[in-house]
Amino acid sequence: MISMHTSPLQQPGQGDAGGMNVYVLNSAKKLAEQGIDVDVYTRATRPSQGEVVEVAPRLRVINVVAGPYEGLEKEDLSTQLAAFAGGILVFARCQDLSYDLVHSHYWLSGQVGWLLRDVWQVPLVHTAHTLAAVKNSHRAAHDSAESEARRICEQQIVDNADRLVVNTHEECRDLVTHYDTDVTKVAVVPPGVDIELFNPGSDRATERSRRYLGIPLHAKVVAFVGRLQVFKGPDVLIHAVAELLRRQPYRNVSVIICGGPSGASTRPDHYIELARELGVDRHIRFLHPRPPEELVTIYRAADIVAVPSYNESFGLVAMEAQATGTPVIAARVGGLPIAVAEGETGTLVDGHDPSDWADALEAMLDDDETRIRMGEDAVEHAAAFSWTNTAERLVSVYNDVLVSEGVEPCFRRHAEGV
Known part of the structure; x- marks a missing residue:
């Protein structure tokens, strides 16, 4: 190879x-x-x-x-x-x-x-x-x-x-x-997907993961995992969270963005500065890239994993998240409609308008029953890969x-x- x-x-x-x-x-x-x-x-x-x-x-x-x-x-x-x-x-x-x-x-x-x-x-x-x-x-x-x-x-x-x-x-x-x-x-x-490594864990895995990461236990958590570059769409998520909080300023939402800058045109602090400019920096925590053994903790701690990429040949992050029992909101591009079973293990968003992404986040965060059911179905879906x-x-x-x-x-x- x-x-x-x-x-x-x-x-x-x-x-x-x-x-x-x-x-x-x-x-x-x-x-x-x-x-x-x-x-x-x-x-x-x-x-x-x-x-x-x-x-x-x-x-x-x-x-x-x-x-x-x-x-x-x-x-x-x-x-x-x-x-x-x-x-x-x-x-x-x-x-x-x-x-x-x-x-x-x-x-x-x-x-x-x-x-x-x-x-x-x-x-x-x-x-x-x-x-x-x-x-x-x-x-x-x-x-x-x-x-x-x-x-x-x-x-x-x-x-x-x-x-x-x-x-x-x-x-x-x-x-x-x-x-x-x-x-x-x-x-x-x-x-x-490594289904032996990426799995839901025990009954209290989410709680232990949040304590380990220092995330409030009762917050609704959205995670992004991937390289910090325009093509992966982290700015789409940051703008969507800003819109979500504009609609409901006291919403208890925390966002984890795990990844490092990629490409000569991406400054290390670009997305941190964007969150600060939009006034949502206290809701967003940036983490350095983690090895797979530690990514499991992030996936388990999250209520939703967001994949706002402009294209993905498949979407391994989406599949890893689902294997841990976390539903996904992803862009309807490339292989993501195959990686994510729409309506069953997650939601697909047409385009990258932050308002549309805020709608998708709002709907899933507010519907606990559907979100939990999607997470359960996601494990079975990922097991096929x-x-x-x-x-x-x-x-x-x-x-x-x-x-x-x-x-x-x-x-x-x-x-x-x-």
Whole structure:
């Protein structure tokens, strides 16, 4: 696997780390558990990482030096594609490694995967996670556009990859609409959720979580988890809360925003200042990104988790929240209508008008019976998605592409221990 711009071991919710990191790490772990040897190549960002990290039996992360450890924005990483690809080739040659297949994640990795596919003469499977054309068609008016250079690179990957893996059928349609993709090359493989970690806990889990976080026990709590960038919509939630409190100034509502700034244009204190300007700063608490083991506490402490993104290929935060028994209010975009069962485990909002979001928050916060019922149903809904299922579907995709290339489906052999 190739994940050039962000390591699967990096803390999600800060910098460029997010749902893709969760996807790569968890799918790789489950593939390894099935007996498949997986190396994940990523760009080294500090010397203390070491070249090889043994994550689990059969799973390694290889840190490749390509450019300076620090000081390179994601937008500048394309200047290091040759150095990164060269580092992979040198490592594989020195270790006398051979691979059956390359699976690249995101367009930067896809460009490298395209080269390695031809050098090693093995199939290339690619997962975009996000697409420039789709992001540009959904972005907020004040958000910066993705470059035409990225869109061209994505088109090259789409044209040359042996198989394209997407999270939802809507993503498949996006590839066809924006990149003229051959639909027979596309495989839909939904992501999973760690239902062993993300669960409702015991009867007093909400109370204990609130005490741990220092949240009033009787407040209505709304949580946001994710990178603090325009595309994720934290400003939509902040404006919606301001509207909610304008309607009812003494409403007992607390908001947790957990995440770190992402992107060169986002200042660390931007959203803190926005909350202060709108006069809602005493209702909103900002937390630094948390590892999954601590995110569970935030999800359990919340009455609602808000996902106001302008687009999501799937929406892992929404699924994690539901697995803990917390209903979700999400934008009706991308894969979120699949991640959230509208009317059953949450509510979908058309658009990003803060007034509409305030309406949705008000309705769910004031209807305890429906909100509690949605939380109970959410656990069952999330249980249908697991990383084991994701890995099994990926094994099927890998074998299918090998067969189409005239190669014996070796992953089935490994998985069955033959």
